[in-house]
Amino acid sequence: MVSEDVRVYEGRTKILYNTADPDLYRLYFKDEATAFGERRGTIADKGIYNTQISATLFDLLSTAGIPNHYVEKIGDRELLVRRLNMFPFTFVARNVVAGGLAARLGLEEGLQLIEPVLECYYKREELGHPLLNESHLNALGFIPPGRLQTCSILALQTNLLLKNYFAHRRLLLVDFKLEFGWAADDKILLGDEISPDTCRLWDVGTGKKLDKDRFRWDMGGVEEAYREVVARLLD
Numbered sequence: 001m002v003s004e005d006v007r008v009y010e011g012r013t014k015i016l017y018n019t020a021d022p023d024l025y026r027l028y029f030k031d032e033a034t035a036f037g038e039r040r041g042t043i044a045d046k047g048i049y050n051t052q053i054s055a056t057l058f059d060l061l062s063t064a065g066i067p068n069h070y071v072e073k074i075g076d077r078e079l080l081v082r083r084l085n086m087f088p089f090t091f092v093a094r095n096v097v098a099g100g101l102a103a104r105l106g107l108e109e110g111l112q113l114i115e116p117v118l119e120c121y122y123k124r125e126e127l128g129h130p131l132l133n134e135s136h137l138n139a140l141g142f143i144p145p146g147r148l149q150t151c152s153i154l155a156l157q158t159n160l161l162l163k164n165y166f167a168h169r170r171l172l173l174v175d176f177k178l179e180f181g182w183a184a185d186d187k188i189l190l191g192d193e194i195s196p197d198t199c200r201l202w203d204v205g206t207g208k209k210l211d212k213d214r215f216r217w218d219m220g221g222v223e224e225a226y227r228e229v230v231a232r233l234l235d
């Protein structure tokens with residue numbers, strides 16, 4: 001670590017450091033994992049795997065012209081990223097019914113959706129991350145009129161790119177979370193991470209879960225699942 005770098009934010013799974021350049025942050029990935037607000041644990045080397053996976057996937061998105069915060073991988077557990085002012089809400093893109101959607105609508109996990117579903121959630125853990133619709137986002141001034149559509153298009157394009165990329169590696173992209181933010185030049189960039197912490201990934205042949213659900217539901221084989229995803233991406 002460079003000594004003058006100051007910790008600007010520490011979350012449960014990542015730490016953000018300032019750098020000498022006011023436009024750049026270092027994003028450090030920890031091994032800690034949390035689920036349902038209360039389950040806490042450590043997944044050995046998860047930080048290393050998620051750094052590698054995020055770098056690979058942001059690289060893919062950059063090549064395809066999806067604007068994002070990724071600059072370069074600068075260590076086993078660190079990405080250099082553009083500084084963003086994050087939106088107060090997240091997006092979730094879904095291709096297959098699972099998790100919260102299955103629970104909310106009483107649907108079977110694994111049901112193939114006719115088209116991708118895009119949702120927004122308020123980033124307020126103490127409220128249980130409530131679902132927001134377009135009217136909420138506009139009425140609360142969470143995003144200027146017109147920019148929501150820009151983000152929705154970027155989210156759907158990202159979903160398509162990742163879905164195809166994973167499919168070539170025999171992984172089904174069930175759903176994933178996206179976070180956008182404002183860069184200094186007022187551009188909207190995709191930020192945060194893209195990893196098995198934030199995506200549901202199932203083996204195409206067996207349906208085996210290769211993501212954080214193994215930790216959430218205490219299914220065992222958590223490290224192996226993350227390692228398997230890295231191996232398939234780097235193959």
Ligand code: UDP
Pocket residue numbers: 092098099100101129175176177197198199200212
């Ligand atoms: N997700 C996430 N962070 C959150 C909530 C969800 O990364 O705070 C991801 C999650 O890993 C899954 C997708 O977003 O890939 C959809 O999650 P869902 O709404 O089904 O909620 P969950 O079942 O994770 O509570």
